[in-house]
Amino acid sequence: MKAEKQFVEKLNKAMIEDFVAVNKKRNPIAKNLAKDMKALQYVIGQYSIFPKNIVSFLEFAKNKAKEMNWKNVEEEIIRNMGEELGSKSNGITHYDLLVNGVKEELGLDISNIQISESTKNFIESMKSILSNKNPYYIMGATYALEDSAVPELALVVEWVSHLFIEITGKPIQDKTLKFFFDMHLGVWEPGHEEGLRNTVFEKISSEEDRDNFEAGFREVLKTMDFWWNGLYNEASQN
Ligand SMILES: [Fe+2]
Ligand SMILES: [Fe+2]
Secondary structure, eight states: OHHHHHHHHHHHHHHHHTOSTTOTTTSHHHHHTTTOHHHHHHHHHHHTHHHHHHHHHHHHHHHHHHHHTOHHHHHHHHHHHHHHTTTTTTTOOHHHHHHHHHHHHHOOOOTTOOOOHHHHHHHHHHHHHTTOSOHHHHHHHHHHHHHHHHHHHHHHHHHHHHHHHHHHSSOOOTTHHHHHHHHIIIIIHHHHHHHHHHHHHTTOOSHHHHHHHHHHHHHHHHHHHHHHHHHHHHHHHO
């Protein structure tokens, strides 16, 4: 139990210190473009493609859990996918909450935006990482998605709040977008992180398992860094 706690602390430290994606001070958009309205609109549009694909990412981990006969892991991932697809939001997927909120509250239509080069690379890299043969590697990669979700959405909500003031003259209102961010930050994502950690860590028994888990975890963060740097370049050129 103690070893597990230390391992998670080590991963969390690496997430913030060794990578820029969810580091508030070092994420390239947060650092350079957090006041640039045009860039932020661009980034929110591209960002939405990530939640649009999240269930297809989780599918890899679910299939691997099934193959390994890790019942509790599989059930947790199915529960997680269920939430993404609307089990706690009136059947409305999380992607649709975001897109509908942005449309109704900010007047921006991001439902049909064209996927950029960097976003396309990100989605493809994620799928290739999650196609790894090693189950611990895949779980580490999936855990990186869940573990980074809260600090990542904390950045995104700041940008959306900023757009809100600029576009509507008011702070974020008590509607769909607020629900989307409040629930992700306070309930859904902490639940995904905890659920995956508790079920997967029961299966980790050797140093080798742990190394594979960490390798998958780091690979996802590396890919996210690549994406954010790419988005930064694209947004600055727009
Ligand atoms: Fe979600
Ligand atoms: Fe999640």
